[in-house]
Amino acid sequence: MHDDQEVAVLRLGHRPGRDERMTTHVGLTARALGADRVLFPDNAGQSLETVADITDRFGGPFEVELTDSPNAVIRGWDGRVVHLTMYGERIQDVEGDIRSAHRDEGEPLLLVVGSEKVAFDVYEAADWNVGVTNQPHSEVAGLAVFLDRLFEGRELEREWVGADRRVIPMETGKRVEPADGNGETDENEETGGDGETGGDGETDDNGPESA
Incomplete structure (x- = not known):
């Protein structure tokens, strides 16, 4: 996060x-x-x-880029590289070392x-090959678990800058309003009726529909 050294994700x-x-x-x-x-x-x-x-729409800071040479990004990374794979070491065995390298030694993570x-x-090339589980799972699940372990839940309290709108937590129902708090956003107009639109136009409540 932005109060730590950089954490970048390479697809x-x-x-x-x-x-x-x-x-x-x-x-x-x-x-x-x-x-x-x-x-x-670069084809994504x-x-x-x-x-x-x-x-x-929902705030940052966050950067998204294309690269025509992912392997060159790995080779040229000035920091530590973590490869998420079901064949890697158990996250519970290495997360302390990775957190220490990032937070205490100031190493950027890829x-x-x-x-x-x-x-x-x-x-x-990786400094660590890490498995959040050694059972088959999706790369999205692996990334989510790893980031939460890395930040120890602090990422859930971050403040979003420059947002046009924000989601208001509710016990039931959905509410999205302008970030400045002036009035309530119309759900159908702002979110396409039922969540955020994914790359192929399909939607669900958690963002683009899972593959």
Whole structure:
């Protein structure tokens, strides 16, 4: 988060027409749970537009970028690299060392999440290969659990800057209002009727519909 050294998320691989929702979810999860920046492959422009639009409307700071060489990002990273994979070390065994490197030693972190089969070079380049569980799971789940463990829940209390609107927590129902508090936002006009629109136009209450 912005009171710590940078945490960036690199999406490694993107299959147009197949990965739109999952890649978008990687970006939305990174933003919502404390990362400072996400880097998508250069063929994931639709996901970039969706995440940038959410940031414009619901606040930041958060950056979203495209890269034509994800492997070069890993090689050139000035900090520590964490590769999230079900084959990695258990998060409960290494999270303390990673937090210490980031928070105490001031090391920026690059979190790498895959799409297609990840080349062995990535495993070798990473300072840590980490599994939030050694059972099959999605990269979005792995990223969410890792970020919450890294920040120990502090990301849930962050303040959002530059938002046009905000969601008001309620026991039941939905309420979205202008960030300045002047009047209540019409749900259908502001959110498309039922949550945020994903990269393929489908919606649910938690953002773009899960793949």
